Amino acid sequence: MVFDSLFGFFSNDLAIDLGTANTLIYKKGRGVVCNEPSVVAVEKGGFGGRRKVVAVGTEAKEMLGRTPESITAIRPMKDGVIADFEMTEEMLRVLIRKATRGRSLFRPRIIICVPHGITEVERRAVRESAESAGAREVFLIGEPMAAAIGAGLPVAEPLGNMILAIGGGTTEIGVISMKGIVYSESVRLGGDKMDEAVASYVRRRHNVMIGDRTAEQIKIAVGNAMPSADPEYVEAKGRDLVHGFPKSIVISESEVHEALTEPINQILEVVRRALEKCPPELSGDIVERGITMVGGGALLKNLDIRIAREVGIPTRVAEDPLSAVVVGSGQVLDRLEELREVVLR
Ligand SMILES: Nc1ncnc2c1ncn2[C@@H]1O[C@H](COP(=O)(O)OP(=O)(O)O)[C@@H](O)[C@H]1O
Ligand SMILES: [Mg+2]
CATH class of the missing domain: 3.30.420.40 (ATPase, nucleotide binding domain)
Incomplete structure (x- = not known):
């Protein structure tokens, strides 16, 4: 018991929400210490064709759709599954290092929230990457459970x-x-499909091609499930499909509503x-x-x-919809005695 509480005092325990769009890390007593897009930028053609990671998170997301030929920005968790095992592992390793920086006295226990539907093989891959990133013990939890706990x-x-x-x-x-x-x-x-729907609407109705990032920005600015009485507008830039030139367009709330049907x-x-x-x-x-x-x-x-x-x-x-999952996972680690049953076997 004494040992346990001492351990708790020095604890470096982490909760991770490995999301397809964003990865969050929560540390007991500190709150959310990392909140980064799940994006990795890699440089191709290293020694033996090995891919070298050049950026992770926000920095890498800025590069999406803007990289020179030698660099690609990858979303390793696309479509709710691990599309790229190696890069998911790299991303986890970098983010865990960042979150545990300067306190390596004890190796952390880590709880990771994964989509409820991922396969056994994918679960093992997540577990192994956390282990190889230095975890002493790894627990997995499904998204609906972590979210419900985090939402109180x-x-x-x-x-x-x-x-x-x-x-x-x-x-x-x-x-x-x-x-x-x-x-x-x-x-x-999810959100990605909504972005695609916005992009395809803009292509059809305005004859303008926009990138994923722009589509997401339009959705966040004027997206809605019911247009408001006083509709808002947003300006966006893309490429005119007829002339091939850059073009600026104005899109309304009701257009985005239609796109998201x-x-x-x-x-x-x-x-x-x-x-x-x-x-x-x-x-x-x-x-x-x-x-x-x-x-x-x-x-x-x-x-x-x-x-x-x-x-x-x-x-x-929920009060904080973007961090409910990571906060809920963190609570499970804090109250493991009481909540053991919710951890995935
Ligand atoms: N205000 C908003 N309106 C609509 N969608 C939003 C808004 N803010 C964020 N999103 C979308 O939420 C998604 C990311 O949510 P998140 O819960 O972090 O996903 P994941 O758990 O898959 O990582 C993205 O598709 C993003 O565009
Ligand atoms: Mg999530």
Whole structure:
């Protein structure tokens, strides 16, 4: 016991939210110490064709779509799966080093939140990269569970809690009761698909080609699940497909609303399906207690109101939707005795 508390005092324990869009690291007593886009920039053609990492995180994201031929900016976690094992590992290693800097007296215990649907092989790869980055012990937790805990839902009670996590590559829904997942679904649909929908709309309607980053900026600026009474506009730059020149266009809230019809309908489908499939006692609880949303996609304007209206259940966005998952994972590590069951075996 004494040893335990001493250990806790010097503890270097970390919680990591390995997201398809953003990776966050939380340190006990310090809060979120790292919040970087899940992007790695690599230089090709090193010795024996080895790829050399030139940047990770924000710096690498700035390079997306702007690199010279010898450098590529990669999103190793694209579409909710680990698309590039080696680079996921490199990214984790760099970010863990950064977060543990200067305090290497004890090797950290690390809990990592992964998409609920990733395969056994992918889980092993994540675990191994954390180990090779210096972890003493590694725990994995599924996204809906971590999100629910981080959003402050009473996951241990015999009550239906519904959590909807909308990330970059995936949307995950979970119904949790008594520390267990009663129902969950993970679909490869999220912020990235919304960005693609915006880009394809702009190409069709304005004859202008825009990059992924620009599409995301438009979505964040004027994206919505229900246009407001006093619509806003945003200016964006792309390439005119007719003349091939750079061109500036103005896009309205209602245009982006139209562009996002498909991905929003798909999210509504996921919610409806979960309500249909979950046991009646629990759906009764959910009707009463509502749906809680986390993830960057939850920030899409009026999405909460739209879901509430379409399914007839109160829907709210968690207090800090972008860090709920990492904070929830951190809480599991802090209360491991009490929450052991929620860790993935
Ligand atoms: N205000 C906003 N409106 C709509 N989408 C947003 C907003 N802020 C962030 N996003 C989107 O949220 C996604 C990232 O969410 P995040 O929860 O970090 O994803 P992941 O868990 O997959 O890493 C991105 O697609 C981003 O464009
Ligand atoms: Mg996430």
